[in-house]
Amino acid sequence: MTETLMVSIYVFVLAAFVGFEVISKVPPLLHTPLMSGSNAISGITVVGSLIAAGEGHGGLSVILGMIAVIFAMINVVGGFMVTDRMLGMFKQDTSKSKQIKKAE
Amino acid sequence: MKELIYLAYLVSAVLFIMGLKLLSSPKTARRGNLLGAVGMLIAIVVTLLDKAIIDFTFILIGLVVGGGIGLLLAKRVQMTAMPQMVGLLNGFGGGASTLVAFAEYMRLSGDASLTVWTGANVSYDVLATLVLSLLIGTVTFTGSLIAFAKLQGIMRGAPILYAMQKQINAAMLLGAIVLGVLFVLDPSLWLFLIIIIAIAAILGVTSVIPIGGADMPVVISLLNSYSGLAAAMTGFVLSNNALIITGTLVGASGFILTSIMCKAMNRSLGNVLFAGVGVDYAAGETAATEQRTVVRYTPEDAAFMLENAQSVIIVPGYGLAVAQAQHVLQELASILISRGATVRYAIHPVAGRMPGHMNVLLAEANVPYDLLLEMDQINDDFQNTDVALIIGANDVVNPAARTKKSSPLYGMPILNVDYARTTMVVKRSLNPGFAGEDNDLFYEKKTMMVFGDAKSVVTNLVQVLKK
Known part of the structure; x- marks a missing residue:
């Protein structure tokens, strides 16, 4: 058991508690944006993939790294943008009525 | 340099947590998502400063291609x-x-x-x-x-x-x-x-x-x-x-x-x-279908009922989204509200195809989010409600979940639509829902069955009510 591993396990367990605490406060109203938003931040693997793709010795691992960058970036950009799009649609009731909108 | 990178990662992690925290209210949620995006940007930029990176060609290709695909997906x-x-x-x-x-x-x-x-x-x-x-x-x-x-x-x-x-x-x-x-x-x-x-x-x-x-x-x-x-x-x-x-x-x-x-x-x-x-599905299909009769109503009957209702709770199901009837449904709700009725939406946790899906679909149709109530908030209100209007939902309002021990639905939390004074169901046919369980609700005396495609029925209701 290395020291790094111990620290990592501490971080893992504490992060799990923070996660449960924070996420259980998200109302069901926003569960879909929560999923797409958390998808976006799970694209943090991009950090590892950037290093793999940039090592420069031109081997297979660089190609794998590049594909990983692509995958992770789809997650990051797609996730954040679609979440923003969704959250932009959630509006409060301002004028209690009169907002009859023509359906297409 | 390494220390700086690690500190920057910590900033990113904190921003992610703060972002998720802001998702606890629809008022701050958008800002929370933005914070998360900023955190990600910081993480990516500092990683690019890492000494281990020598060649940026493949990184650039990856960033552009992946980002482009993500952008396209999110927009489309x-x-x-x-x-x-x-x-x-x-x-x-x-x-x-x-x-x-x-x-x-x-x-x-x-x-x-x-x-x-x-x-x-x-x-x-x-x-x-x-x-x-x-x-x-x-x-x-x-x-x-x-x-x-x-x-x-x-x-x-x-x-x-x-x-x-x-x-x-x-x-x-x-x-x-x-x-x-x-x-x-x-x-x-x-x-x-x-x-x-x-x-x-x-x-x-x-x-x-x-x-x-x-x-x-x-x-x-x-x-x-x-x-x-x-x-x-x-x-x-x-x-x-x-x-x-x-x-x-x-x-x-x-x-x-x-x-x-x-x-x-x-x-x-x-x-x-x-x-x-x-796996339970196969078992559900054996349900005997004895012939029972339901009373069919026309959209005109339904419109008359809604016209006189003081309070209406709408229960949307995935069938609503399939029929693309969210917008016209909101039009109906607006008409009823402008006539002085209280109109709210009751959202079952599994309405739609993923957690919270129905809320997004209705928000897209300009339904204000304060009218969208989750099951626990609204279930006690059905008994004081004139009309429960069920559109494209089935299993989540099936009373068998309360009473019928042999049913695959037994024990599932359902919306108490049958406690409302009148229950109105808009549905294509009497076919059972995904669980394969026949719905007794449809055969009850106070249930008004209006058969047809959700969009055309609701459009019809709107037309009648506008007159």
């Missing part, structure tokens, strides 16, 4: 297709973890052709988490692709079952674990890693195909959790705490949503985890 996707979109994103997340872990193995091995293992002193924990990262990442990748195919209609939604399914899956998982242990003891056995990836790829497929299309909310949430877990494992491999924190947050989020969905669908998590989901 229809709100009804959000479950597929999230499924696909889960898959890419898992796939990225697998690839990063494997690339890291190649770096550790010290020889790009993998023929000789020259990587000295790689500790067991790095190797073990490497195996886990590959396993979970790959299962997430292929499992998500199957979930995507089912939701998108590329594959039939019906469960695919065969003999010994659970046992075969369990055996494969066990096999992968045994190979994993052998690999940890001798990390030059790279072929074992390839076999583990292959098994995981098959396992992802075989554990999602037995699950019916209607149970996809559970699967999507679970795969969401897996994708986070895979990222966390990759964090262990790279000793990168930013990955561990973030991956764990996502894992927790997916796990919480999974258990909420399980509860709302009346299934245990264990039942989901090992390919039990959807």
Whole structure:
């Protein structure tokens, strides 16, 4: 058991508690944006993939790294943008009525 | 420099947590998402400063191609297709973890052709988490692709079952674990890693195909959790705490949503985890269909009823979204509100195809979110309500869940629509819902059945009420 591993396990367990605490406060109203938003931040693997793709010795691992960058970036950009799009649609009731909108 | 990078990662992790915290209210949610995006930008920029990066060509290609695809997906996707979109994103997340872990193995091995293992002193924990990262990442990748195919209609939604399914899956998982242990003891056995990836790829497929299309909310949430877990494992491999924190947050989020969905669908998590989901379906089909009669009403009758109602609760189901009737339904609600009635929407946790899906669909149709109430908030109000208007929902309002012990629905929390003074059901036919259980509600005296496509019926109601 290395020291790094111990620290990592501490971080893992504490992060799990923070996660449960924070996420259980998200109302069901926003569960879909929560999923797409958390998808976006799970694209943090991009950090590892950037290093793999940039090592420069031109081997297979660089190609794998590049594909990983692509995958992770789809997650990051797609996730954040679609979440923003969704959250932009959630509006409060301002004028209690009169907002009859023509359906297409 | 390294210290600076690690501090920047910490800032990113804090921004992610703050972002998720702001998601607790629709007023601040958008800002929260933006904070998360800023955190990600910081993480990416400081990583590019890392000395280990020598060549930026492939990075640039990756950033542009991936970012472009993501942009396109986010702009183009229809709100009804959000479950597929999230499924696909889960898959890419898992796939990225697998690839990063494997690339890291190649770096550790010290020889790009993998023929000789020259990587000295790689500790067991790095190797073990490497195996886990590959396993979970790959299962997430292929499992998500199957979930995507089912939701998108590329594959039939019906469960695919065969003999010994659970046992075969369990055996494969066990096999992968045994190979994993052998690999940890001798990390030059790279072929074992390839076999583990292959098994995981098959396992992802075989554990999602037995699950019916209607149970996809559970699967999507679970795969969401897996994708986070895979990222966390990759964090262990790279000793990168930013990955561990973030991956764990996502894992927790997916796990919480999974258990909420399980509860709302009346299934245990264990039942989901090992390919039990959807098995009940065959049993449901045996329900005897004795001839009972329902009273059919026209949209005009329904409009008259709504005209005189002081309070209306609308219960939307996925059928509403299929018929694309959200906008016209909001028009109907607006008319009723302008006539002085109280109109609210009751949202069952599994309305739609993923957690919270129905809320997004209605928000898109300009329904203010304060009118969208979750089951626990509104269930006691049905008894004081004149009309419960059910559109495109079935199982979530089936009283069999309360009374009929033999029903697959028994014990499932349902919306108490039958306590309202009048229950109005807009439905195409009397066909049972996904659980295969006939709905007694339709045959009750105070139930008004209006048959037809949700969009045309509601359009009709609007026209009559406008006169």
